[in-house]
Amino acid sequence: MAQRSISLRLALVLVVLVGVALPASALAATVHVRVEGKSMTIFAPTEVTVSAANAQDALEQASLAGEFYYHVTQTSFGPYVDQVGRYGGTADSGWVFKVDNASPPVGADKVVLKDGDTVLWYYATFGATGGPPTLVVKPAPKGCYVATAYDDNGKPAPVSGLVFHVGSKRTIAGNTGTAVCPGPHPGVLLRATATGAVRSNAVK
Numbered sequence: 164m165a166q167r168s169i170s171l172r173l174a175l176v177l178v179v180l181v182g183v184a185l186p187a188s189a190l191a192a193t194v195h196v197r198v199e200g201k202s203m204t205i206f207a208p209t210e211v212t213v214s215a216a217n218a219q220d221a222l223e224q225a226s227l228a229g230e231f232y233y234h235v236t237q238t239s240f241g242p243y244v245d246q247v248g249r250y251g252g253t254a255d256s257g258w259v260f261k262v263d264n265a266s267p268p269v270g271a272d273k274v275v276l277k278d279g280d281t282v283l284w285y286y287a288t289f290g291a292t293g294g295p296p297t298l299v300v301k302p303a304p305k306g307c308y309v310a311t312a313y314d315d316n317g318k319p320a321p322v323s324g325l326v327f328h329v330g331s332k333r334t335i336a337g338n339t340g341t342a343v344c345p346g347p348h349p350g351v352l353l354r355a356t357a358t359g360a361v362r363s364n365a366v367k
């Protein structure tokens with residue numbers, strides 16, 4: 164009888180342990196990640212797919228896949244990413260992140276991801292008007308492309324000096340929201356830059 168009750172207790176402990184261990188992996192979502200540095204892309208211009216539970220984990224998974232350095236420090240607000248790649252922050256600049264083009268108002272470890280989310284980590288300098296807009300390029304019908312700039316709230320923002328780069332040799336001036344049609348460009352990626360904005364993802 165005593166042996167049976169011990170086995171029962173052991174089984175209960177096992178159930179509890181499995182219950183505690185499961186959620187972390189069960190919560191992981193399939194997301195896209197890109198890391199934009201101060202002057203160049205650090206990881207995945209085309210936004211690779213990783214499995215991550217939250218925005219902090221997305222950076223960890225990207226770092227594992229891309230073998231780049233990053234560092235987290237503990238602050239009064241919680242874990243804070245104070246360096247990615249070569250550079251840390253200054254008084255008015257540092258590492259920030261967006262999920263689906265909007266900047267969450269909490270730490271990266273608190274932002275639970277869902278399948279299909281896009282996580283962007285980027286180096287940003289903040290001024291009187293806030294942080295820089297981030298650019299996104301998407302394919303449009305008939306071999307064309309459209310660029311959109313987003314503010315911290317994930318709303319389309321105006322930018323100046325928008326340029327589409329077709330590979331490293333060809334550029335086309337453009338405007339956000341207006342399609343450009345570069346013609347065939349086999350094997351060459353296209354992306355966009357604009358004055359004071361974070362460079363876009365790259366698309367085929």
Ligand code: B12
Pocket residue numbers: 238239240241242243244245252253254255256257258259260261266267268269270271289
């Ligand atoms: C300056 C600042 C920044 C700068 C930091 C530059 C630097 N090198 O110091 C930059 C622009 C990089 C920044 C980034 C972010 N910030 Co900020 N930031 C501030 C601000 C205005 C002042 C912080 C400060 O100087 N404190 C004084 C020093 C003496 O204390 P400290 O504890 O040592 O300060 C450190 C932390 O504050 C840390 N830090 C800054 N922001 C954040 C955010 C989080 C979540 C964490 C954990 C730490 C952290 O950087 C400081 C230097 O090491 C506060 C608002 C405020 N009034 O506090 C917001 C504030 C702390 N930030 C906030 C947020 C949300 C972020 C981001 C998560 C935004 C994002 N979506 O990317 C990121 C952090 C991402 C990451 N890297 O992990 C929120 C935090 C809300 C919360 N309760 O979690 C605050 C309160 C602003 C707000 N009202 O929304 N931030």
